[in-house]
Amino acid sequence: MMVESATETIRTTGSNQNGVSSLSSQSDGGGREGGSNGDANGEISPVDLLHLQQQQALQAARQFLLQQATGLSSPSSNEVKQSPVQVPVSMAMMTPQMITPQQMQQILSPPQLQALLQQQQALMLQQLGSKQLAFQQQLIQMQQLQQQHLLTLQRQGLVNLQPSQGPVAIQSLQQAMCPTDLQQLWKDVAGVQSTEEAMKHEGLDLSTNSSNSTSFTAAKVSPQIPPHPLANGQHALHTPKRDRARLFEWISSFTKGESSDEQTTPYPKGSHLQSAHAPHEEHTGTHPLYGHGECKWPGCEALCDDMGQFIKHLNNEHALDDRSTAQCRVQMQVVQQLEIQLAKESERLQAMMTHLHMRPSEPKPFNQPLNLASSVPLLKRDSDVYPEGLPHPPTSAATPITPLRQGPSVISSSSLHSVGPIRRRNSEKYCTPIASELAQNCEFYKNADVRPPFTYASLIRHAILEAPDHQLTLNEIYNWFTRMFAYFRRNTATWKNAVRHNLSLHKCFVRVENVKGAVWTVDEVEYQKRRPPKMTGSPTLVKNMISGLGFGSLNANYQAALAESSLSLLNSPTLVSNSSAASLNMPHVGHDDVSSTVEQVNSNGSCSPGLSPQQYGHQIHVKEEPAELEEDSRPVSLMATITPTLERDMEEDLPTEELE
DNA sequence: ACGCGCATAAACACAG
DNA sequence: ACTGTGTTTATGCGCG
Numbered sequence: 001m002m003v004e005s006a007t008e009t010i011r012t013t014g015s016n017q018n019g020v021s022s023l024s025s026q027s028d029g030g031g032r033e034g035g036s037n038g039d040a041n042g043e044i045s046p047v048d049l050l051h052l053q054q055q056q057a058l059q060a061a062r063q064f065l066l067q068q069a070t071g072l073s074s075p076s077s078n079e080v081k082q083s084p085v086q087v088p089v090s091m092a093m094m095t096p097q098m099i100t101p102q103q104m105q106q107i108l109s110p111p112q113l114q115a116l117l118q119q120q121q122a123l124m125l126q127q128l129g130s131k132q133l134a135f136q137q138q139l140i141q142m143q144q145l146q147q148q149h150l151l152t153l154q155r156q157g158l159v160n161l162q163p164s165q166g167p168v169a170i171q172s173l174q175q176a177m178c179p180t181d182l183q184q185l186w187k188d189v190a191g192v193q194s195t196e197e198a199m200k201h202e203g204l205d206l207s208t209n210s211s212n213s214t215s216f217t218a219a220k221v222s223p224q225i226p227p228h229p230l231a232n233g234q235h236a237l238h239t240p241k242r243d244r245a246r247l248f249e250w251i252s253s254f255t256k257g258e259s260s261d262e263q264t265t266p267y268p269k270g271s272h273l274q275s276a277h278a279p280h281e282e283h284t285g286t287h288p289l290y291g292h293g294e295c296k297w298p299g300c301e302a303l304c305d306d307m308g309q310f311i312k313h314l315n316n317e318h319a320l321d322d323r324s325t326a327q328c329r330v331q332m333q334v335v336q337q338l339e340i341q342l343a344k345e346s347e348r349l350q351a352m353m354t355h356l357h358m359r360p361s362e363p364k365p366f367n368q369p370l371n372l373a374s375s376v377p378l379l380k381r382d383s384d385v386y387p388e389g390l391p392h393p394p395t396s397a398a399t400p401i402t403p404l405r406q407g408p409s410v411i412s413s414s415s416l417h418s419v420g421p422i423r424r425r426n427s428e429k430y431c432t433p434i435a436s437e438l439a440q441n442c443e444f445y446k447n448a449d450v451r452p453p454f455t456y457a458s459l460i461r462h463a464i465l466e467a468p469d470h471q472l473t474l475n476e477i478y479n480w481f482t483r484m485f486a487y488f489r490r491n492t493a494t495w496k497n498a499v500r501h502n503l504s505l506h507k508c509f510v511r512v513e514n515v516k517g518a519v520w521t522v523d524e525v526e527y528q529k530r531r532p533p534k535m536t537g538s539p540t541l542v543k544n545m546i547s548g549l550g551f552g553s554l555n556a557n558y559q560a561a562l563a564e565s566s567l568s569l570l571n572s573p574t575l576v577s578n579s580s581a582a583s584l585n586m587p588h589v590g591h592d593d594v595s596s597t598v599e600q601v602n603s604n605g606s607c608s609p610g611l612s613p614q615q616y617g618h619q620i621h622v623k624e625e626p627a628e629l630e631e632d633s634r635p636v637s638l639m640a641t642i643t644p645t646l647e648r649d650m651e652e653d654l655p656t657e658e659l660e
Numbered sequence: 661a662c663g664c665g666c667a668t669a670a671a672c673a674c675a676g
Numbered sequence: 677a678c679t680g681t682g683t684t685t686a687t688g689c690g691c692g
Contacts, residue, residue, distance in 0.1 A: 455666065474681065498667065504683050511682080518681080530665085 289314065298327050434458050442484060451487045456495070456502040457530075460509065464522045471512065471519040474500065506530070 289295060290310045295302040297318050304310035318324050434454045438445065445452055452459065463480035464472050472480065477499060481488040488495050503509045503520055508527035512519050 457666090494668070497669070500682060501668080501684090502666095503681095 287311075287314075289318075298331060434462050438462065438484065445485045445487070446483075447486055449486045449490075452485055456498050457506050457508070457527075460499060460502055460520075461522045461527060464509075464520060471514070471521045473514075473517060473519050474503070477503075477520065 287307065287310065289297050290304065290307065293303055293305065295304055295310060295313055295317075297314070300317065302313050302317065304313050434452075437452075437454070444450070454462075459481065460477055463477050463484075464470055466480070467476070478496060481495065481499065503511070506526070508523045508530065510521050510523050512521050
């Protein structure tokens with residue numbers, strides 16, 4: 001056949017080792033795959049760069065968002081210690097005279113600059129005096145104008161409304177504005193008062209920050225901002241409810257009931273903003289609004305020698321009055337705007353990834369990896385077996401993303417092979433082995449035409465162990481592959497042959513005659529005997545990890561080898577042989593990744609990503625808490641990114657021999 | 661250079 | 677004869 005000749009051709013190009021056979025060589029990713037196949041010499045591909053930039057931008061936004069929210073809602077955020085990176089907040093406290101616009105631009109990302117502008121406008125608002133009422137009315141008007149936009153966002157799932165927050169959340173979001181609108185509003189207000197201030201802001205190029213022009217600049221400007229481990233978008237929504245109610249009450253006094261939502265706020269009235277100054281904070285000696293001997297209330301730079309003095313100052317100067325309320329209100333706007341912006345950036349990231357890594361003929365957005373938890377109920381969870389060649393019905397369309405909860409970077413490092421330059425080895429070897437990877441990103445692999453970074457053997461094993469009785473027929477294995485991986489919905493001849501080849505070749509796969517024919521089981525002992533590839537600290541490998549992990553397109557062998565290695569490492573030596581494999585429930589697995597995940601995924605292929613334990617897989621111990629822990633999942637890759645030394649330590653401390 | 665693990669291709673056997 | 681299943685061999689690649 002012509003397959004042979006085609007294969008020969010491809011082999012000469014050295015690209016077939018990435019798993020793309022002749023049947024798929026016409027795919028969109030073919031060219032890039034061949035080009036950067038293992039010899040990219042550390043060059044970061046454009047795709048890598050895109051993801052990196054997006055991630056960094058989003059992280060910056062999240063970081064800032066957190067800090068904004070921290071400054072706003074002190075009680076709930078008391079446990080969030082002040083980050084060593086205090087750039088946005090502290091910068092916001094500075095007057096424009098203290099720092100040049102250029103310096104600001106260097107320090108702050110556009111979202112931060114935007115928020116800074118708003119904070120300074122809030123400062124102006126203080127001085128606005130008689131203009132305040134007009135401003136507030138204008139604000140309300142803008143809110144109404146924004147309502148349609150926000151409803152659209154909500155419809156698109158870009159804004160997550162938590163039920164517990166009810167009307168408050170809705171109301172808050174309705175008040176959120178797109179950056180352009182808000183800034184126009186600020187400019188209007190500023191123009192009334194001080195054109196000089198406005199000029200300074202123009203100098204910062206803040207007003208030109210449209211809603212979709214920030215991320216890349218942000219990535220460039222503020223890459224030094226580390227991902228906050230508690231960078232939870234929810235913080236932004238966790239403004240003390242009573243405070244909000246108080247604010248809304250205050251606002252509604254101006255709107256004369258035009259906004260019904262505000263009046264439906266179910267929280268008791270009469271609460272005070274001072275409630276933010278919880279007593280325990282006075283005891284701890286820390287306060288989100290106090291740092292470096294200064295009051296960090298927006299626009300206030302009062303020097304306070306100690307906490308007591310600060311508290312006194314706080315209660316005296318920032319008591320519940322119109323000014324404080326307005327400032328708080330503005331701060332809310334800042335947070336909300338950033339939330340919106342974050343949602344937009346997240347959406348853009350997804351669109352980019354969709355564009356880059358999915359077949360153009362299948363323009364389905366793969367939202368799932370960004371919001372696996374919320375997608376669970378929408379997944380088809382029965383024992384569906386999709387006919388070969390028939391793609392899994394996309395579930396993404398109906399799946400809303402909730403960037404505020406889930407954040408933009410839920411995709412684990414091992415699935416986002418090109419998210420960042422430093423990430424893969426750690427997560428692969430110790431944190432996200434196949435079970436974790438699949439549980440976490442199963443929807444990604446289901447929809448994206450991405451070769452899974454695992455060996456056939458490990459995939460087969462996983463499929464078998466996933467089965468209720470730990471046995472599958474060949475055809476069921478086929479179906480599992482096609483069901484779980486869009487990649488395997490094509491090139492059937494190639495990978496099926498490979499599956500059969502692996503089944504026969506590896507001793508770990510045992511064929512058992514069954515009533516209804518032959519089934520395949522896994523001999524875990526044999527599987528563990530296989531020598532895992534040990535490639536610790538190989539500079540070449542790292543290079544390849546960096547340059548060649550572009551969504552399964554490169555160095556598939558090594559991706560697979562690494563994944564394989566990780567799987568072996570994470571499996572315990574207490575595994576039983578095939579004879580009892582059917583009844584074994586994977587008792588006590590050391591880093592228990594497989595067992596927990598297998599149980600999760602046990603409902604025949606449907607994963608429970610929301611519960612995936614590997615979201616904290618970089619930790620040694622396994623937690624079994626349900627994962628409404630919105631945030632912990634993202635930093636998996638980020639943690640890996642910022643803890644290279646740790647990964648090395650782990651690597652050397654976990655010799656595979658220990659498992660035998 | 662060699663061995664290893666892996667992927668791929670392909671030939672072959674066998675059963676239904 | 678055809679198809680699916682299973683086995684085996686060959687080859688190439690990247691790496692240690």
